[in-house]
Amino acid sequence: MIMIAYYVITAFLLILAAWNFILEKERRQDLVLYVLVMIPLILRLLRWK
Amino acid sequence: MKKDIPFRSVLVAVLLGLVLWGGLPLYRHRHCGVPIIKGPGVTDVRKLSEYSPGLAGTMADSAVYVLEGREPGGKALLMGNTHSNEPEGMLSALIVIENGVVEKGTLYVIPFFNASGSRNTRAGDGYPLYFDVTTDWGARRFRYGNRDASPLDQWPDPDVYIHYPDRQLLSYIDVRNTNRTWPGRADGPLMERVTFGAMELMRKEGIDVAVDVHGAETMFPVTNCIVAPEKSVRIATLASLTVKAMEGFDNHVETSPAGFRGLSHREIGDHSGTMPFLLEAPIPFLDQPTGPKTVKFLLDGKDPFLLSLSKKKKLFVPYDEGGWPLEKRVGQNLSVTLEIFRQFTKKTAARPIVVRGVPRYADVVKAGVGHFLADPSKAAPGAVVVN
Numbered sequence: 001m002i003m004i005a006y007y008v009i010t011a012f013l014l015i016l017a018a019w020n021f022i023l024e025k026e027r028r029q030d031l032v033l034y035v036l037v038m039i040p041l042i043l044r045l046l047r048w049k
Numbered sequence: 050m051k052k053d054i055p056f057r058s059v060l061v062a063v064l065l066g067l068v069l070w071g072g073l074p075l076y077r078h079r080h081c082g083v084p085i086i087k088g089p090g091v092t093d094v095r096k097l098s099e100y101s102p103g104l105a106g107t108m109a110d111s112a113v114y115v116l117e118g119r120e121p122g123g124k125a126l127l128m129g130n131t132h133s134n135e136p137e138g139m140l141s142a143l144i145v146i147e148n149g150v151v152e153k154g155t156l157y158v159i160p161f162f163n164a165s166g167s168r169n170t171r172a173g174d175g176y177p178l179y180f181d182v183t184t185d186w187g188a189r190r191f192r193y194g195n196r197d198a199s200p201l202d203q204w205p206d207p208d209v210y211i212h213y214p215d216r217q218l219l220s221y222i223d224v225r226n227t228n229r230t231w232p233g234r235a236d237g238p239l240m241e242r243v244t245f246g247a248m249e250l251m252r253k254e255g256i257d258v259a260v261d262v263h264g265a266e267t268m269f270p271v272t273n274c275i276v277a278p279e280k281s282v283r284i285a286t287l288a289s290l291t292v293k294a295m296e297g298f299d300n301h302v303e304t305s306p307a308g309f310r311g312l313s314h315r316e317i318g319d320h321s322g323t324m325p326f327l328l329e330a331p332i333p334f335l336d337q338p339t340g341p342k343t344v345k346f347l348l349d350g351k352d353p354f355l356l357s358l359s360k361k362k363k364l365f366v367p368y369d370e371g372g373w374p375l376e377k378r379v380g381q382n383l384s385v386t387l388e389i390f391r392q393f394t395k396k397t398a399a400r401p402i403v404v405r406g407v408p409r410y411a412d413v414v415k416a417g418v419g420h421f422l423a424d425p426s427k428a429a430p431g432a433v434v435v436n
Contacts (some may be wrong), residue, residue: 003204021057028056035064039071042064047201048072048079 007045014041078178079108079168079199082435083191084425085143085160090116090150090406094434097159100253101235101246108202109239111164112436113250114146115157116404122154123257123400125390126250126323129159131228131261131313133166133194134176136347137330137378138262140191144383144421145407153394154402157250161436162261163227163243165202167194175342182348182375184419186427193347197225203239213237217310228261228327231316244316251323257400258393259325261313262382264332267355267364267373271303275385276327278305278318284396285326288388296410298381300328324393328385330378331366349374380413 021034043049087094093115098104104111127145129138142160149156161167170176176195181188200206203225210224211217213234223229225240233245251259265272277285285302292300305314305327317325333350334342340352351372359368366373387407394401408421425433 006205025053028053031053031057031060035060038064039067042068043072043075044201046068046072046076048068048076049201 010041010044014038014045017041074178075170078170078192079201081179081192083161084428084433084435085112085114086147086423086425086428087114087432087434088147088149088406088423090148090156090404091146092117097243097246097250100249101233101242103235103242104239104246107165107239108168109163109165109198109243111159111161111243112434113157113159114434115155116146116149116151117155118151118153118403120153120401123393123397123402124155124157124254125258125260125393125402126157126159126247126256127386128162128247128259128261128313130164130167130194131162132196132226132263133161133163133169133192134171134196134335135262135264135332136180136191136193137264137332137375137382138328139167140182140375140379140418141262141382141386144379144413144418145386145404147423148406148408148421149404150406152403152405154400155254156402156404157254157256159247162247163194163198163240164436165198165239166196166225166227167192169195169197169199171195177342177344177347180344180347182419182422183417184422184424186424189419189422189425197222198227198240200225212310213241215310219311223311228263228313229311231311231313232320244313248317248320251317251321256321256323257397258389258402259313259317259323260386260389261325261327262386263327263329264335264378265329266336267331267333267366267368268336268338268358270365272329272331273299273366274301274303274329275389276303276305276314276329278307278314278325280318281314281324281326284324284389284392287392288385291388291392292381292384292410296384298377298384298410300381300385326389328382330382331373332378333368333373347375350378375418376414377410379418380408380410383407383413384410
């Protein structure tokens with residue numbers, strides 16, 4: 001049950017990062033950082049890592 | 050905003066590329082099957098979930114090979130890959146499964162005890178994902194795993210692992226370590242369900258002797274030894290003395306500490322009638338101050354930094370240009386295991402455990418580990434079990 005909750009949290013954080021990636025208008029370095037943040041979240045949701 | 054679209058597109062492409070480049074090899078490793086051939090002595094193959102239903106359908110469930118003897122006698126359990134980055138345990142178990150024939154008694158063998166750990170890796174330490182053992186007919190490939198179970202199977206880790214039932218505070222990571230979660234419980238975290246399965250097997254089948262095969266760093270004091278609690282120490286000592294006298298290699302005895310909970314050599318004895326033994330063979334690959342963690346180093350155990358440290362007397366085992374090759378590590382595990390069975394049989398004549406067909410130290414050192422591994426492509430139909 002707690003594992004499912006952590007996957008929900010992961011999905012929420014991924015959506016948050018992706019949403020910020022879409023909304024960011026000025027700083028390119030922030031776009032890069034959002035991409036870096038998303039990598040482990042995607043890998044965990046895919047159950048690859 | 051509009052001018053950033055090409056830059057964003059490149060970033061998304063890089064993101065997808067990194068996910069595929071980094072993730073796919075891990076996915077393939079996790080789902081790579083290792084075939085094991087049922088040898089002439091295997092009479093049944095079960096799942097650990099038959100003893101711990103909470104494992105059914107999970108990556109932590111594992112095959113239990115049963116080698117029932119022609120005559121009744123004592124019963125023994127042999128476990129490899131409790132720590133999946135110590136492959137000499139798994140290979141020792143494999144050689145027993147593929148070559149051993151039990152004359153008296155029954156032998157239960159679990160080659161991938163922490164099956165989830167065998168599908169995990171330690172990327173930060175540069176662990177290889179696979180290693181190949183050269184055989185007489187080619188190479189046989191195995192997954193190289195990690196000490197702990199995969200977080201994909203048991204997540205999240207607690208801040209502190211509170212051991213069951215003693216409530217001793219252990220490191221958070223030990224909640225995924227199947228040599229800290231003994232004796233386990235039916236509805237605990239997944240790794241507790243693994244150890245609970247083995248405990249139930251031992252209690253229900255009336256196992257007399259349990260051997261848990263490991264590897265340990267050359268810089269760690271508890272290495273090249275048999276760890277045994279009070280109830281097993283006499284047999285461990287006799288086995289240690291006999292292999293030293295008859296086969297010429299050292300394997301001293303360490304007493305299992307009563308105050309350190311969760312370990313197989315402590316909890317099995319305290320929670321069942323079984324006599325536990327934990328074997329540690331030196332595996333230089335696990336030491337920290339070494340060169341790159343290559344497959345060659347994993348197999349031959351040769352490292353110039355450890356050689357330098359050996360000359361400064363910083364290691365707990367003899368170490369020279371020959372390293373600590375896989376053959377020595379697997380060979381001594383097999384000899385010590387067979388010797389424990391022999392000493393148990395001498396002590397408890399009414400419950401003999403007699404196994405033939407399993408090579409001893411000198412045989413493995415001379416012919417190599419691969420010589421005793423069968424070719425899955427030439428196995429009879431139905432004789433291959435994918436783990």
